Amino acid sequence: MSQAVKAITLEDEYKKKTGITPEDVRKMRQWLQTQPHLPRDHLTDLDLILVYHCCHRSMEVSKQVLDLNCTLRTLFTNLFKDRLPDGRTLVSMKVPLVLPLEVRAYDDSAVIYCRLLDYNTKNFIFQEAIKIVLMVIDLWQYQSGTWPGLVIVIDLDKVTLSHLARLDIQTVQQFLFYLQEAMFVKLQGLHFMNAPSFMDRLLMILKPFMKKELIDMMVIHQIGSKTIGKYLPIEGLPKQAGGEYKPFEEAQADVIANAKANYDYFAEENKKRVVESLRPGKPKTITDIFGGIEGSFKKLEID
Known part of the structure; x- marks a missing residue:
């Protein structure tokens, strides 16, 4: 890759x-x-x-x-400004893992798995993390074309209240608006794995910007539960997330290498x-x- x-x-x-x-x-x-x-x-x-x-x-x-x-x-x-896989963006790409899975969900939707790999709150800049998610999805679509649907899996393992405090409302509003109104995907599911005790606080931030359709497709999975397996093959997840795919760090290195190798795509985008x-x-x-x-x-x- x-x-x-x-x-x-x-x-x-x-x-x-x-x-x-x-x-x-x-x-x-x-x-x-x-x-x-x-x-x-x-x-x-x-x-x-x-x-x-x-x-x-x-x-x-x-x-x-x-x-x-x-x-x-x-x-x-x-x-969406200055989306090139260089400089600051490459530094930002080391904070989350934004991984297109090689397996499909059981409804044949493509699945993207997102989580933090650098847990240092100071390094977590929410708008940069969202920018990375959108870059990875755009490149993935360029490489694979249409999908029957898209399922987003957000693994909240190791996320703390300090991370939550770094969510800025403007970015939340803009991202959720773009996701629901303008993204070139048929969104089929939004899953939160390893939901922390303060999940209700996270939902209080997100829900004002979510339409009923998005709220209805949201599924919360408790810490350590295997309920995600009802929606997609668990073995397709990275090793530390209970699957059989590559370990987090190796998967992240692949994603970054793929972005760097496609510099021209982003320059054109x-x-x-x-x-x-x-x-x-x-x-x-x-x-x-x-x-x-x-x-x-x-x-x-x-x-």
Whole structure:
């Protein structure tokens, strides 16, 4: 995995049973030409397939979600600015383990496993940790294309109240908004393993920004329990988490090596931003995002 894993080919992507055709992509491209503010020269056919897939092949919803995705990547600078696997970002990547698992959940969803490996509270910068999660997921999608769904597993082992105190509300709000409204995935599950005694306090921070659908797919697993095994094969987890996969440190080294090997991918991704001055109508601001968007584009799920 330390070699640059190549992007999935369009040929392989079209072989999946998603029902998406090159004609769908052509129609999206046609529409993109009418949107001067969007980074149309930098959006790939795979990007268009990913958004069309996560929006259940609704062209209208896809257009709105694609616009919102690029808009949030531009406005949420905490999470999306200077995303290159070098310097400070590489230092930040050593704090959490953000690991795409090689096994699938039992509903065939892809699974990402996240936990802290550096427990020093001073080194835990929440917005940096979230930035890493989003970088790893983006690169993983670039390399593997669409998934039937995505399951996020957050292992809270060794997390303390001091870590909780370092969560900043702005980042929580922005991340959960992006996750629910604009990410190119069909989210199928959010699991917290090794839930600490102060889990209720963590939920008090998260729940105001979670829609009922996300709250309903959240599962809390007690410390040391094996209940995660109802949702995915436990052997797919790293060794210290009760599985048979690589140990934490080795898995983390692989993830970092993969990011470094794909420096060019991130350099290109940094260009997928909007030019607000070219937006038809008036430019969008963060106030418009959190004050003006009622309901959810992705609510229009057309199966």
